[in-house]
Amino acid sequence: EAGVAQSPRYKIIEKRQSVAFWCNPISGHATLYWYQQILGQGPKLLIQFQNNGVVDDSQLPKDRFSAERLKGVDSTLKIQPAKLEDSAVYLCASSLGQGDVETQYFGPGTRLLVL
Amino acid sequence: GQNIDQPTEMTATEGAIVQINCTYQTSGFNGLFWYQQHAGEAPTFLSYNVLDGLEEKGRFSSFLSRSKGYSYLLLKELQMKDSASYLCAVKDSNYQLIWGAGTKLIIKP
Numbered sequence: 001e002a003g004v005a006q007s008p009r010y011k012i013i014e015k016r017q018s019v020a021f022w023c024n025p026i027s028g029h030a031t032l033y034w035y036q037q038i039l040g041q042g043p044k045l046l047i048q049f050q051n052n053g054v055v056d057d058s059q060l061p062k063d064r065f066s067a068e069r070l071k072g073v074d075s076t077l078k079i080q081p082a083k084l085e086d087s088a089v090y091l092c093a094s095s096l097g098q099g100d101v102e103t104q105y106f107g108p109g110t111r112l113l114v115l
Numbered sequence: 116g117q118n119i120d121q122p123t124e125m126t127a128t129e130g131a132i133v134q135i136n137c138t139y140q141t142s143g144f145n146g147l148f149w150y151q152q153h154a155g156e157a158p159t160f161l162s163y164n165v166l167d168g169l170e171e172k173g174r175f176s177s178f179l180s181r182s183k184g185y186s187y188l189l190l191k192e193l194q195m196k197d198s199a200s201y202l203c204a205v206k207d208s209n210y211q212l213i214w215g216a217g218t219k220l221i222i223k224p
Contacts, residue, residue, distance in 0.1 A: 040216070040217075041216050041217070042119075042202055042204070042214035042215050042216045042217050043158070043202075043214050044214070045211065045212070048211075056209075056211060091157055091158075101146065101163065101165070103148070103160050103163065104160075104212065105160070106157035106158050106159070107157060108156070108157050109156075109157050
């Protein structure tokens with residue numbers, strides 16, 4: 001079974017530029033998560049989708065971040081414009097559902113450096 | 116507020132046993148997860164506890180006490196490849212995962 005796919009793996013941009021990340025979850029997984037992980041910290045949930053609907057985006061900085069999952073499968077996360085403090089690893093995860101026993105499986109992440 | 120506490124860093128010797136503690140205060144409880152994260156890699160699932168007691172899986176065991184808001188991950192027969200960060204995460208009443216900052220485990224020969 002293929003795992004969660006993400007691209008690109010690395011990205012370096014200058015502040016005020018825009019950037020987009022792509023994620024393809026494990027086949028059949030209805031729930032998709034985008035996390036931001038700053039070095040030395042645990043993952044911070046940015047947005048959670050259930051199929052193509054948003055379940056939780058309370059910690060998404062909506063003035064600069066946006067995400068979509070139009071067909072309920074793959075997803076894109078965009079930052080526009082980027083700030084220095086956006087330098088982090090952006091992790092995508094998926095799970096079958098969102099119940100108590102549902103385990104989240106993570107992709108390899110995209111390492112973003114904003115200069 | 117919701118809070119997960121775990122030590123920032125621990126050091127242990129190859130072949131020994133180490134216990135990584137996690138205490139939590141969350142709005143509701145729907146299970147506790149332990150993940151392993153090697154440097155520069157994504158977290159990978161280790162264990163899940165929802166009832167009190169010990170869950171054993173090979174060299175790794177995880178314990179939960181819901182009344183005390185406490186869990187630990189026990190690693191036996193430590194190997195150099197166990198050097199990684201160990202993340203504790205709790206599902207709250209909304210089934211959202213609340214993550215700790217992780218414990219960096221350093222294994223010395």
